[in-house]
Structures are given as structure tokens and as C-alpha cells.
Amino acid sequence: MSLQSFAYFGFLALTALLYLHLPRRAQPPFLLGASWVFYAAAMPAMMPLLLVLCAFIYGCGRGLAGAHKKAFLRLGVLGSLAVLAFFKYVNFLARLLPWGLRLPAVALPLGISFYTFAAISYLVDAARGDCPVERSFLRVALFLSLFATVTQGPICRAGRLLPQFAAEHRFDAARCTRALRLFALGLLKTVAVSDVLGVLVNNIFAHYAEYGGLMLMLGAVGYTLQLYFNFSGYSELARASGLFLGLELPENFKTPLFSTNFSELWSRWHISFSGWLQDYLFTPLVWADVEGLTRGRLRRLPPLLCVFLVFFLSGFWHGSTLPFIIWGLLQAIYRMGEELLHRRFGKPKKRTPALRAWGKRAVVFVLWCIGMVFFRAGTGPNPQPLGAADAVRFLCGCVRALSPARFAGEVYAALYSDFYAHSLMIALYVLFLSAALVFAFWLEYRRCFAYKNKPAELALAAEKHRMLLYWTLTVFILVGFILQSGGFGASGFGMYAGF
């Protein structure tokens, strides 16, 4: 069940209600049971894998406290990565088999990347002494399987989450209010913005060869916004779910689309993942002693090379196909390009004139959208999968046939199908989507500039005329649900759940 489904609302309410009234000792096993029920309902076939991984990580963790610490660390990390790599790349490798051999496709376990990364971070942190080795299998399993985070993150750190499982959680009105605000914000982003935007964006990508430049630009920008609002909204729903249970989960997005450079963007986009890359990939790479490997030529790898490797591998993690690799390379080029510019012209001043700052934001946004076209080519949904060549053709198409009249006609034609086969319906769709985007961006703007990226629910709580804002949220969420018929019949999780 998706976090934005009515089934989940009922599940969360019931789980929280029972959980907060249980004795302290009963809370972790109850929450673990609920998490396993959640996962089993979503993907029963992969439940054994999750259970085995929990046991494996627990065992390796306990081994870290013994004499063979390094061996258990290597076993745990490499074993987890091996399982992840198998599921992520087995279908790709199967296509390369010789003599026309074909293997049945293997489904990607739901959330495998997220719980694998959480597992690796626990083992490394425990080995480094940043968090104690957890002696309770129950808590390790709960850390990996928590229903709020197992499908799409955020990737939690053991040192911050595990102690929370040991504490007692009771109902707290202020925390519950925070959770409700955050949940509403998450629903606005997923239901009223991302899902509605997806109707148009999916059509543009499916028929991109027929469209003019303005329509393709709309597709690129539209997809960027669709992914952002879906992923950030889903993360907010996950955090809100944690808050209902008395758990503080990490923030995952801090208005990244207002970033003035890519270093800043990556510190504000998918924060739990970029932080994980920073701590468990970039830092070890930068500090690695490569004297032996390079026969004395280098003691350490150049930081720029490490930046390149991190982003390249990040692209590769998202998918084994060329569009993802290109996306990763583009991110690497953007970051490296920025570093080189800083070396040449100096780092940007903290106080930049507003016009220049907005100019930089626009440049970053455009470059980000270009990368997103490759990202979208790698993901779908499409009747036929798109490749890197399609993404290049898409981008080249953005500078042709820029007639506004053609654009208006194409938007109309793109929406004129199924239930929108009526001018009035199309007009209402465009009106609603525009209004939802304006409202969502206004909230982002206020959070970023008025409240200096405080947590979203706290920024909302500080606004004037809050009841008016709540009613606006309610109306947008309600209409968003109606536009997708309540989501009944839909089976998907968030757009990032397939990684």
C-alpha cells in the first residue's frame, strides 16, 4: 500500500493508536510486526529476503564486537552489496547471454536499495564506534524494516534511530499536530501536484517525437517538478508517519530547487542519500591510501576524481542503462565544472545580489532539467522503453518549432483523451495544475526564504492565516484525489521505490 493511499491512512492510524498505548517493552516488537505486515502485503515474495538480510546484518553487527571486526565488516558490507547488485543488474546481464539463452526476469525487491544502504551505514558506523553494536535482533530488524522508510527512505542512521526504539513513546499533542501538518504537505505534493502533473508529462515523453520545442521543454520541466514533488512529498509522508509514532526521522529535501549551485543542490536534494554517499563512499575514497596501487605516484586520490567517481556510481546505482550512466556523468561534470570555476574565479560570496542569485538558480534549474530528461528516459513509464538516443533527440527537439500556437494545440491534444475529452475539462485541469504548482511553490519559497529551511511543518505552523492555508491544502488534496479517482486501482509506491 502506497503512503498516499486510504488503506495506508487506516493502517497508520490503527498502528499509531495501538503502539502509543502499549507498554514500553511491547512497542518495538509490535512496530516490527506491523512493518513486516506492511512489507508482506506489498511484496510477499521478497519477505524472506528481508528477513534473511535482517538476520545477516544482525549477525555481522554482533561479530563487530569480537576479534574479527574487519572480517565481519567486509562480510556484511560486501554481502549486502552483492545481494543488491544481483537484483539490480541480473536482468541487464541476462539480456547479454549468448546463444539466445533467456532467463526469467527477476523482480526488484521493494526498497532493497534503501534498506541495504541503511544496513551498510549501521555496520560501518558500528565499526567506527560512531554507534554501539545493537544487541537486540528486534531493534536491528526494525531499523531495517520500519514501514515508514522501507520503500523509499529516508535512509536513516543507526546512531540516531536505534536509541529511539529503546525509548517509550506516548501520545503528544504538539507532535501529533506537527505530524498532521507534515502529512498534509506530503499529500499536497504527491496527490495534488506530482500525480496530476504526471498525466501530461507521461504523454509528452510517450509521444515526444511528435511535439514541438515548447512542449518538450514543458515535458523536461514538468518531469523535474513531478519527480521532485513526488519524492519530497513521499519523504514528508514518511517523516510524518514517524512523528505519529514518536520517531524523529531525518529530513530528505530542503527546497533544493532554489539552490544557486550544484554543491548546494546536493546538500538539499535527497539529503539522506547524498549524506550516505558523502560518509560511506566519498570520504573513504578521499582518505584511501593509494600509494601501493599507484606505485608511489599518488598517496591519495585527487578530490575531483573522487567527486567524479561518486556521481558516476550514483548514476550507475539508479540503473544499469545508458541514460542513468549519462545522468550520473552529467552530475559529475556539473560538480567538477563548479569546482574548477571556483578555483579559477574564487568561491561565490555569501551575499550575492538578488538578480545574480536568481540567475544562478535559473541556470542550475535548467542544467538539472537537462539531466532529468536522461533520468526519465531510464525510468518510464512508457509503452516502449526510452534510451539515451531518445533523450538526446528529446533535448535537441527543445530548440525547434517554438511556435506558441503549436504549443497550445499540442497541450490541448495531449490532454484530450479519456476523461479529459472536453474543452472544459482540459481548461479545469490546466487551471487546477497551475494553481497547485503556484501554491506548492509559494510554500517552498516561504520555507526557504522566510524560514531559512526550517522543517516544512514548522514553517507552516509559523504562517499567518493558518486556517485559510489549511483549507487551501484540504481543497487541493481533495481535488487531487478526485482527479485520480482516489487512487483506487493504482498499485504503485512512489516514483523512487523502483531503485
Place this chain on the structure above:
Amino acid sequence: MKHILRRLAVVLIPVYGWLAFFVAFEPNNYFGLKAEAGSSQPVARVRAYQKQPGRNLILGDSRLAHFDEALIAEICGEEWQDLAFGGASLRETLDLAQYVLDSGAPVDRMMLGVSFYVLNAGYDTDRFAALEETLRNPIAYCLNLEYNVNALTGFQNWLLHTPDTVETGEWGPQDYLDADGAPIPVHRILYDYPARIAPRCEGWALNEQQFGRIAQLAAQCRARGVRLAVVLPPMAGIVRETVGVPFGIEAEMQNTVLPQLRAWAEEYGFALLDYEWGGSCIADDDAQFYDGFHLDEVHGLPDWTRQLFEDVYRPESPAA
């Protein structure tokens, strides 16, 4: 907690407003608060059946969806409940028939509408699962986009006092001219109809799987003592001539489908009433058909209703 719930109740005021509007203007009488549904959509029909299950049921697509139930009662002295809905595929009609048989309510007679159009393998929509979801789950119904748009339309009609649409025509001279102004032999809506359905019928092939389910349904009906009538409703001659014959549909129907239906009728003891390929009382297509498939509700449908139900209730009919 009470404070939170009170505030939440205030925050949800727009939801109450929408719900009240929706319940007031939704045309399917889902909540049973109105005397009857103003719509012939499947959810309205099935909801009415759930509320008050009839014992004599009509199932099929739009060609059987506009009967005057009072006229039927006058002809045969019994109440019939019309569960037919526009756009129903054969699969959906059979799914509904199964739903009715599985519901546990007693059924005396069942009339199943079949035609070459729904027997087409290329027309095999499957929306019954979604329909069951909305029947089972009021939230799914209330949040359904189509029904919300229907509620808005209902509100608009109420505001503007728009009368109910009846498919009938008092055709004037302008109705006998084509797009270029040239005279045509029948009114324009009928004349243009074959061109409307031709794209769907061009690659016509029998939907073997759904066709086979008719026999299964017949067997079930016989086992439960339900008197079944399989009815092929009338179609205008222009459709037969310009679609049925050129696309090989008539040949397939006459050589394969109808003989098989007759064989099953013999085997399972149901009435087969074919008005599509001849035998209907409709003598003047132009006056009595609204379009190629649908009878004029004033000038044609009542005549055929009388013929149909008299045939169903003939003493020698297995459906009687």
C-alpha cells in the same frame, strides 16, 4: 487529543461541503436517499438491484438500456428490472450476470443482450472489477472522477432546468442532407452511423472466450431454474448493408455464431430471439431508428418492446 480532533473537524469543512454537494447531485442514487437514480450508468443499475433485487432481469448494452419498465409490466404483467448499461462489453454483461447469480437473490428470468458488435474480440472492455470496488467502497465511489463530473453535470442540469435526454427525433428537411448538402435517403444521424462504428468493426473477429461463456451461463441458469432468453436486438438495414456484409460479419454470424447459439439453446433450454438479422417488427428504419443501433424511444422502441416481451412470454418459449 480532543483539541486536535476539534481543529481537524474545522479543517475538514471543505470536505463536508463537497460531500453534501456530491450526495445531493450524484445521479446514481448510490446512498439510496432519492426515489430513483437519474442515470443508467452501471453503478446506478447495480445499486438499485442491491437495494431491491428484481426477479426478472435485463442485461446488455445501451440497446437494451432504455426500456419503459411500465410498458413491460403492462405487456406481460410482471416487473422487469433493467440492468443494461451503455457501452457494456459482452464480458461485462456476463460478469454482471454472474454477479447477479452469485448474489443469492432469487432470479426467475434473465434476458441477455448479445449482438455482433459486442461479440467482436476487439471490443472487450473489462471494468467490472472497478465497478465492484465502487460498489463495495463508498470512498472509492465518492472520489471517482467520472461520478464527480456527473454530479457537476447534474447540478448544471438542475440549475438550468435541463430536461432529460430522450433519443427521439422529429426529423425535418435539414436532417436529410449530408455534410455537402446532398440529399440522403435517411436522417443524418442514422446515415452517418455506419461510418462511426466502421473503424471498430473493420477487423471483426469473434471473441471466442466470451462467446463460450454464454454456454456456461446457460448451463448455470438451467441448473438453477432461471429462464434465460438470449436476445439480439434490431439493427438498421443501413448498418447491415454497409458494415455487416462488406466486413464479412453477416457471413460469420449466419454460418457460425447463430447456428452455435441455436445448438446451445436446444441443449440448455433457453430462448434465442434474433431480431438483428431479421424478424424484427421494425418496418421503417428512418422513422423507428434513432441511429443505426438504437431505436427511437418514441416511434420504435415501444413497438419492439411489445414484440420482444410477447415473444418471451409465448407459451412455447423456454423463457416464458
